[in-house]
Amino acid sequence: MTAPCIIIGASHAAAQLSLNVRQQGWQGDIIVIGQESFLPYQRPPLSKTFLSGEKTVEDLLIKPESAYEKANVSFRLNTQVVEIDRQNKTVTLNNGDMLEYAKLALCTGATANPLPILGANLKGVHYLRNAHDAIALKSDISSKKHAVIIGGGFIGLEAAAALRQKAMHVTILEAQDAILQRVVSPEVAAFFTQLHESFGVVIRPNSIATSFEGSEAVTAVTCNNGEKIPADVVIIGIGVTPETRLAEQSGLTVKNGIFVNEFAQTNDPDIVAAGDCASYFHEIYQTDIRIESIQNALEQSKSAAASMNNKQIAFSSNIPRFWSDQYDIKLQICGVIDGYDAVEIEQDLEKRVLNALYFRKEKLIAAIAVNNPAWLTKVQPFIKNGEPVNNELIESMRQK
Amino acid sequence: MSANKVWQCITCGWIYSEAEGLPDEDIAPGTAWEDVPEDWCCPDCGMDKSDFTMVEVGSNGLGF
Numbered sequence: 001m002t003a004p005c006i007i008i009g010a011s012h013a014a015a016q017l018s019l020n021v022r023q024q025g026w027q028g029d030i031i032v033i034g035q036e037s038f039l040p041y042q043r044p045p046l047s048k049t050f051l052s053g054e055k056t057v058e059d060l061l062i063k064p065e066s067a068y069e070k071a072n073v074s075f076r077l078n079t080q081v082v083e084i085d086r087q088n089k090t091v092t093l094n095n096g097d098m099l100e101y102a103k104l105a106l107c108t109g110a111t112a113n114p115l116p117i118l119g120a121n122l123k124g125v126h127y128l129r130n131a132h133d134a135i136a137l138k139s140d141i142s143s144k145k146h147a148v149i150i151g152g153g154f155i156g157l158e159a160a161a162a163l164r165q166k167a168m169h170v171t172i173l174e175a176q177d178a179i180l181q182r183v184v185s186p187e188v189a190a191f192f193t194q195l196h197e198s199f200g201v202v203i204r205p206n207s208i209a210t211s212f213e214g215s216e217a218v219t220a221v222t223c224n225n226g227e228k229i230p231a232d233v234v235i236i237g238i239g240v241t242p243e244t245r246l247a248e249q250s251g252l253t254v255k256n257g258i259f260v261n262e263f264a265q266t267n268d269p270d271i272v273a274a275g276d277c278a279s280y281f282h283e284i285y286q287t288d289i290r291i292e293s294i295q296n297a298l299e300q301s302k303s304a305a306a307s308m309n310n311k312q313i314a315f316s317s318n319i320p321r322f323w324s325d326q327y328d329i330k331l332q333i334c335g336v337i338d339g340y341d342a343v344e345i346e347q348d349l350e351k352r353v354l355n356a357l358y359f360r361k362e363k364l365i366a367a368i369a370v371n372n373p374a375w376l377t378k379v380q381p382f383i384k385n386g387e388p389v390n391n392e393l394i395e396s397m398r399q400k
Numbered sequence: 401m402s403a404n405k406v407w408q409c410i411t412c413g414w415i416y417s418e419a420e421g422l423p424d425e426d427i428a429p430g431t432a433w434e435d436v437p438e439d440w441c442c443p444d445c446g447m448d449k450s451d452f453t454m455v456e457v458g459s460n461g462l463g464f
Contacts, residue, residue, distance in 0.1 A: 298441070373413040376415075
């Protein structure tokens with residue numbers, strides 16, 4: 001009998017991958033090993049509708065249990081893999097069990113970067129990465145009034161919007177000159193700064209938290225200028241680090257992520273990786289890249305599932321896509337906004353218009369749209385195919 | 401007559417144009433939303449076809 005296909009990490013990538021492996025013809029067992037107690041669930045709503053609404057984690061499950069039963073995919077939840085032995089093709093679990101594999105998938109995701117300053121263990125100080133974090137935060141905010149969010153990235157901004165909807169006072173501490181520095185251009189950052197300020201969020205650039213005050217629960221955040229900002233809830237959203245420990249220990253190539261080829265294979269052809277933990281060489285951008293998005297997890301999973309069945313589906317020339325919900329705004333990004341030398345932008349906060357095109361050497365490399373998905377759909381092929389952008393496309397961004 | 405409605409995922413804003421289909425996923429141009437396979441999921445947010453509501457946002461393609 002063939003050894004099973006084992007998937008480490010019960011993530012969005014794992015949900016897709018497990019069902020896809022079966023669909024593409026895998027005959028043997030499929031086992032998903034997850035550290036958390038839940039079947040794979042959708043992470044994006046954790047910082048959005050889950051915080052502001054009535055949903056439970058069960059409502060966020062990607063597939064019901066029956067879908068996995070039907071595909072004969074089994075789960076070992078609350079379980080950690082402590083070691084991969086590539087020579088003998090086994091994994092060792094934290095309870096001492098050893099499982100053989102024929103094919104192995106790493107869908108280990110990423111973990112929230114810690115902020116190890118004084119008071120970080122006080123009650124009321126939260127991260128927002130997994131369902132446990134979100135449940136704890138949600139139960140905490142029901143009785144709280146003053147939130148300080150550390151980090152003006154997407155997680156911080158989405159959480160800010162959700163907490164404002166609950167009428168909390170919200171202050172965002174941003175270490176850089178402006179929010180969203182790592183991901184968008186200054187004009188777009190300014191649009192989102194104004195958006196949040198119009199809803200009453202206080203954004204403090206160049207502000208670094210140096211300690212949390214309080215005896216049992218947090219009462220204030222002290223900043224680098226000495227100022228103390230009252231807080232009964234703190235959310236730390238300062239980026240994530242890909243979970244690559246198992247890959248490194250077993251001698252797989254790691255470059256800001258578990259490095260995979262265009263078919264999602266690591267340097268061991270029997271081991272694939274997909275999702276936030278994986279990095280790769282992007283064919284169009286000609287650079288190593290690691291993308292934290294659902295679309296990326298889904299597409300890499302399809303390639304990984306094919307590889308496990310000795311087929312080939314390449315993903316590495318796909319254009320990254322990403323979305324974020326804040327208030328009445330749906331932001332969509334396609335492409336990678338890095339190294340651009342020209343930008344065309346049309347914006348009007350009042351009218352909720354923001355369309356932007358980013359160019360490098362006259363080629364379109366990325367685009368942003370707010371509440372304008374049809375336009376973005378039209379733009380995307382220009383990025384993918386490298387076609388010169390015509391006036392019609394530029395003109396189209398002026399309309400809505 | 402081939403279908404030409406345009407649908408939008410209410411979760412992430414992704415657009416499905418019946419006229420264009422999704423050739424990369426073997427969904428031919430002209431495939432009506434109702435004929436998209438039940439196990440299809442939104443390429444951007446991963447929502448199942450059965451789990452989310454697509455809203456009709458227009459017809460005759462995506463003309464600006």
